[in-house]
Each structure stands twice: as C-alpha cells, then as structure tokens.
Amino acid sequence: MVRQVKQKPMNWVERLYVFEALRGLFTTLKHALRGLLRYETLPTVPYPEMKPEIPRNYRARHRLMLRPDGTPRCVACGMCAAACPAHCIYIEAAETEDPRIEKAPARFDIDHLVCVFCGLCVEACPVDALRMDTCETSYVHPKRDDFVAPMFDLMTWDPKTYPQNDSQSQMAPGGTLNQQALDAWGMKVN
Amino acid sequence: MMEIIESKHWIEWIITIAKFAFAFVPILFILLLIPMERRGAGFIQDRQGPNRSYIKIPYFGRIRLFGWVQNACDGTKLFFKEMFAPAGVNKWIYMLAPAIPFAIVLISPCVIPWFAPMVFEFGGQVIKIPGMTVDTEVGILLLFGLSSLSAYGAVLAGWASKSKFSLLGGLRTSAMTISYEVCLGLCLMGMLLLAGTFRIDEIIAWQDANVWGIVAQPVAFFCFLIAMIAETGRAPFDVAEGEPELVAGFHTEYGAMQFGLFYMGEYSHIGINSILVACLFLGGYSIPFVSMETVQSNLGISLGVLCGVCAVAVLAFLHLLYRYARWYKTCKASNKEVILREYSLYKILGWCAVVVFAVLGVLSAVFIHPEVQMVNGEAVYGIGVALGTALIQILVLLVKAVFFCWVWIWVRWTLPRFRYDHVMHLGWKILLNIAILNLVVTAIAAKLLGGN
Numbered sequence: 063m064v065r066q067v068k069q070k071p072m073n074w075v076e077r078l079y080v081f082e083a084l085r086g087l088f089t090t091l092k093h094a095l096r097g098l099l100r101y102e103t104l105p106t107v108p109y110p111e112m113k114p115e116i117p118r119n120y121r122a123r124h125r126l127m128l129r130p131d132g133t134p135r136c137v138a139c140g141m142c143a144a145a146c147p148a149h150c151i152y153i154e155a156a157e158t159e160d161p162r163i164e165k166a167p168a169r170f171d172i173d174h175l176v177c178v179f180c181g182l183c184v185e186a187c188p189v190d191a192l193r194m195d196t197c198e199t200s201y202v203h204p205k206r207d208d209f210v211a212p213m214f215d216l217m218t219w220d221p222k223t224y225p226q227n228d229s230q231s232q233m234a235p236g237g238t239l240n241q242q243a244l245d246a247w248g249m250k251v252n
Numbered sequence: 253m254m255e256i257i258e259s260k261h262w263i264e265w266i267i268t269i270a271k272f273a274f275a276f277v278p279i280l281f282i283l284l285l286i287p288m289e290r291r292g293a294g295f296i297q298d299r300q301g302p303n304r305s306y307i308k309i310p311y312f313g314r315i316r317l318f319g320w321v322q323n324a325c326d327g328t329k330l331f332f333k334e335m336f337a338p339a340g341v342n343k344w345i346y347m348l349a350p351a352i353p354f355a356i357v358l359i360s361p362c363v364i365p366w367f368a369p370m371v372f373e374f375g376g377q378v379i380k381i382p383g384m385t386v387d388t389e390v391g392i393l394l395l396f397g398l399s400s401l402s403a404y405g406a407v408l409a410g411w412a413s414k415s416k417f418s419l420l421g422g423l424r425t426s427a428m429t430i431s432y433e434v435c436l437g438l439c440l441m442g443m444l445l446l447a448g449t450f451r452i453d454e455i456i457a458w459q460d461a462n463v464w465g466i467v468a469q470p471v472a473f474f475c476f477l478i479a480m481i482a483e484t485g486r487a488p489f490d491v492a493e494g495e496p497e498l499v500a501g502f503h504t505e506y507g508a509m510q511f512g513l514f515y516m517g518e519y520s521h522i523g524i525n526s527i528l529v530a531c532l533f534l535g536g537y538s539i540p541f542v543s544m545e546t547v548q549s550n551l552g553i554s555l556g557v558l559c560g561v562c563a564v565a566v567l568a569f570l571h572l573l574y575r576y577a578r579w580y581k582t583c584k585a586s587n588k589e590v591i592l593r594e595y596s597l598y599k600i601l602g603w604c605a606v607v608v609f610a611v612l613g614v615l616s617a618v619f620i621h622p623e624v625q626m627v628n629g630e631a632v633y634g635i636g637v638a639l640g641t642a643l644i645q646i647l648v649l650l651v652k653a654v655f656f657c658w659v660w661i662w663v664r665w666t667l668p669r670f671r672y673d674h675v676m677h678l679g680w681k682i683l684l685n686i687a688i689l690n691l692v693v694t695a696i697a698a699k700l701l702g703g704n
Contacts, residue, residue: 083667090296090666097295099572102579106299112585 116197121181123198124172126216127191134217135191138167142183142192150176151183170213175206263374263635264381271385274366275358277650281523281657282516287320289519289661296665313593326512333508338414341505345412350503350510352405353517357524360398362386364527365453366649367537367642368544372635378627383453383537383642391450395528396437399483402521403429405514406485406492406502413505421501424672425485425492431679432482438687439476442469442694443532452528456536460543465533471690473533475683480525481663482679484518488667491675526656527649534652537645544641548633551640552620558644559613563606570602 076082097104107114116122127135138155156168184192196219203209257265294301305321306314315321337346365383372379388394403425410422443465444450447458459465466473482489493501503514530536539547547554577595580588622637670678 086666087662090662093298094292094295094662097291097298097300099575101572101576102583104295104298104300108300108303108585108587111587112583 116199118195118197120197120199121179121184121194123174123196123201124177124183124192124194124211124216125196125219126170126213127193128217134167134170134213135189136167136170136187137163137189137191138165138170139188141186141188145182145186146177147180147182148176148178150174150178167213170216171210172216173210174201175209261374261377261379264379267370267381271366274364274385275361277366277527278357278361278520278523279516281526281653282519283323284654285519285522285657285661286323286326287318288657289664290322291319292658292661293665296662312597313590315594315597316591330509330512335508335510338505340414342412342414345408346505347510349405349409349412350506350513350517352408353402353521354405354513356398356402356405357517357520360395360524361527363388363391363395363452364524364531365456365536367645368457369453370638370642371630371632372638373625373627373632374635378632381638383645389451391452392440392444392455392528392532393450395452395524396433399521399524400429400433402517405517409506409514410502413502415505417498417500417504418502421492421498421504424498425502428482428485428489428492428675428679431676432479432683435475435479435679435683435687436483438684438691439472439479440532441687441691442472445691445694445698452531452536456531456538459535460538464535464540469533469690469694471686472694473529475687475690476533477529477659479679479683480529481660482675484521484525484660486518486522486660487664488669489675490669491672494669494672522657522660523653526653526660529656530649530652534656536652537649539644539648544645545631547644548622548637548641549624549631551622551633551637552616552618554644555620555640556613556617558647559609559616563609563613566602566605566609570599570606573598573602 129135136153138153140153140155143149143151143153150173152169152171152173153167154169155165158164158166179194181194184194201209260268291301291303293299301319302322303316303319305319305325306316307321308314337343362385367383369383370379370381386394406425407422410418410420410425413419443455446462446468447455449455449458455465459468462468485492490501492498493503498504503511506514538544573595577592577599580591580595585591620640622633624631624633626632
C-alpha cells in the first residue's frame, strides 16, 4: 500500500526565505555558543585519549566462554559457522579425552576483517559458548592475518570492568561465579 | 623632489610611511579567520574542530593554543609541497593567476581609514594626517575597482588550467562578480547620497554626526551584506567552487602554495570586506555615544576604560579556562595532565595580564592629562594624544570588523548552497530591484528632508 505523506505547503513568510534563514542562523548560533561556553557538553570526545562509553549489549569483539576447568564451552557443533552470513568462522572439531564431552574444537578462528558483527553466531550457539560483550570495538594489527583471531585469543579476554553482580553471566574466563556449573562438574577451581 | 620632501614635517613623513604597515592587516585577518572558521564550524556542527596540533616547549610540555597552531601546520604543509602543473596548461598564466587575488589584497586596504584624521601640534606646527594610507577623493571607488580585479585571478586560473571544471568555475566567478558588483554599488549609493562624498572617512564622520548607516539605511545594509558575501564567493553563494558539480571550481588544478594563495586571498578578501562593511554601516572607528573630542580631552580616562575592557575580556577568558580545567580534572582523558599543565600556563599569563591592564588603566586615568592649545578656535593636542586616540579608534574598528568576519563564517555554516540559476535570479531580479528602490526612496527622502 502506498502511503501518501502530505507536506504542509510553506506560507508566504517561509517562502520569503529571509526569516527562515534568520531562524537557522539563530539555531547555529546556539550551537556555536554551546561549543564555546559549554565545551564539556559537546557530544564528541577527543578520541584516542578518551574512549566513548560502549554499552554492555553492544555487539563488539567475540569471546569464547569457558568451563570451570578452563576448557572452552564450545562443543564444535558448527551452528555458528552455519549461521554466519559472512562465513567468517572456521571450526575444526576433535575428540576429547573427557568421556562426558563428545566433541571439542581443535581450531576456532574468527576472521574479524570479514565479520559483519551481526550477532547471529551468538544467537545460534546452543551452549552459550560465544558472546560478543567484550566492548572492544577497535583493534589494530600490523598484518591482515593478525585479524584472524584464533581460539586462544578468543578465550583470553580479561574482563576488567565486567559487572560482578550480573546474574545472567558467569565471570569470564574461569567462571568462578557459576555455582551450578561447579556442582554439576563436581570440581573445585583454584 | 626636495621641495616635496621639505613641504612636510619629518614626523609627518614618518607616520605616513608607517601607515603602509596597515597593508598587512588583511594578512593578519587570515591568521584570525582560519582558526575561527575551522573551530567555529566545529562548534556549529557540535564537533571539536582541529585542536590537536601543538608546539613542544622544552622543559614544559606541549601547548596547543586552542587550535591556533593549526595555521602554522597548514601553512608549512602547503609551503613545502611540490608545485605541480598539469600537462598542457598555459604556464605563465597558470603561475600568475594565484598571485593576483593575493597581490590585490595587499593594495586594496589603502583607502580604508583606520583612524580619524590626526590633528596635532608638533614642533610649533599644526600637522594633519589622514587616516588612510592613500589620501584620495576617489576613496571607495578605488577599493571597489581593486576588489573586483581579484576576479581576474579566478578567471585566469580557470582559463589557464585547461580543465573544463576550472573553466566553468572561472565563468561562474566572473558572472557572479559582475552581477553582484552592480547590487553592491547601488546599495552603497544610498549611503553615499546621504554623506555626499566618496571618501570613507567623511562617510564615517557623517555617521558619527548623525546616525550609523545601519539605522539610516537598513535595507541597503542587508542587501550590501548579501552582495558582499556573494562577491567573496563564499557559501551560500559558492557556486563557483561547488564541490558536487565542479570538483573545486577554478582552483581544481592547483595544489601546494598556489592553492594556498587562493585560499589566503579569499580569507583576506573577507577581512577587507568586513572592515568595509564596518566602515560604511557600523560607524567605522567611531565609538557609539562618545565623540572624538570627548575621547581626546579625557584621554587618560579613555585609555583607562580601554584597559578595563581588555581586563574584563581576559577575565572572561580565564572564566572559560577554569570551566574547561574543572571538566578536564574530572574526565578520564589520558592526556589530561598535559592539557592541565598548558591551562595552568594560560592561567598565570591571564592573571598577569589582568593585573597589568588594571595597573595601566588606573595609572593612565590618574596621570594622563593632555595639554590643550587653541589654534584658530580649535582645540589641538600633542602627538601623544593623537596616537592614543588613533590606537583606540583602530581597536574599535577592528572589533567591529571581527564581528562581521564571524557573520561570514556563521552564514557559511548555516545556509545551504544556492543553485546557480537561483543565485542569478536573486542577484538580478530581487537584490537589484530592492537596491534601486532603496536608492530612489533615499534620494526623495533626502531631498524632502533637506539633506545633501
């Protein structure tokens, strides 16, 4: 169905342009004075010295969640790789010595130059092994190959500012807070 | 030759030669305008603007001067770039073209009066020195003639570049200059009619004696301002270098300092035009509600007030500085130590300046009492009073001109560019008619009210 948007025709004062131009000038003057007199309220930040606040639910760099014993939660089912529209996830499955675990990834690479940060891999993961809550939005490497993050890089994220009282999450990596998991695995950590 | 030299007192020669230094005022306006434009544009668009370039001072740290260092960076970069000419250009004209607008900028301020004619007593003689470098009856006509010559730079650049975009840009520049010079002249005529002279200092004297031009001729002022903006080729009238259509217009093929000369020519043209608008419609160097005689007979107090105004301006600057510093102390910027260190330097300098201004102001108000002599029934003072008055008048004129510079920048970053046919329509069918109507009404009113 075509929706017709009716625009109000300009009245003759507006068509004169001069008065509307003066109104525009007033608006820009307000902004200029804001920059001069209330410099600290500018919405931009001086970037490399000051980083913008990135919300926790922003889709940033990936991380792999860990079991309490430090192995990745990933079961190498390949669902994330299947869901990925950019085909940037490469998984090689391998057997494990632990009888309770059927498969584990031998390789888990994410090419961040190809990734479109859509978050479908996180949605697809059946065991909540993959998350994008690292808040790391800019990362620089000297070579293109370095942008392909191997499993080790994805597992070693240091959650400096991760909220302690977040009930939705275990502390990552290491997962000392997930008491349920500890009980189920019958293990002591640290 | 000797007769010409001996016909004037030596002090007259010295001041006359010293007045040539005023040719560089528009160049100084570039230094003011570039940071004002870039940071002003930033603030208008809620950005910060370029503020990163710094000077490293040994044993102290970095100073950024709020982005003023950017001038030096831009200049250095342009200066050391290779001057490159594309194949097939007309070498001589191509090289010559950028120099034209810039050279004209040095010449054209010669008829602008920077202070009221100085009359003072020196060595038993009464000496009279006009406020402009070139004392001529032609006055403003010379200025208009010269400033429209700067269009030749654009036209020749467009022609010599051997590029279609450049040529179109040059064509548009010439068309705009011709169209809007007409409006400019006709808007001005009302003012000239009231003052009855072409000399800018007499126009200012008329405004001082009656009312400012902006009150006497508001319509002319408005049209004049629009035509001026169009004539400098700035937004919203910058169709000559409209990026979406013509790449960069007439200076598409220029780089390095040749482009820099165009750029500087444009900015100093804005400076000259601002001074001109201030002279014609805002009373030039005259101070509102205070006559020149009052200033001269109470020079000590006048200088004291001047110092007071400067001190208040520095205090306002310090207030802003303390605000910024307070914010920087609480923010998380990793370089805040460096910036706070720089700010502490400014704070020390600012407080020193406040104290110096206050002391100077009080001293001049208390100790300066000019001696007056009556020559032919007119009060004549010494050279010190003349120079002091001239200083106050120059500063007043520059403050008014800087306000108009801001208007140029402000308009540029507010209004979108007009389409080319709209510009021509506005120039020929609207502004021109308003200007002619204004002229006729002014002429009738002046005749009926018994003016010139």
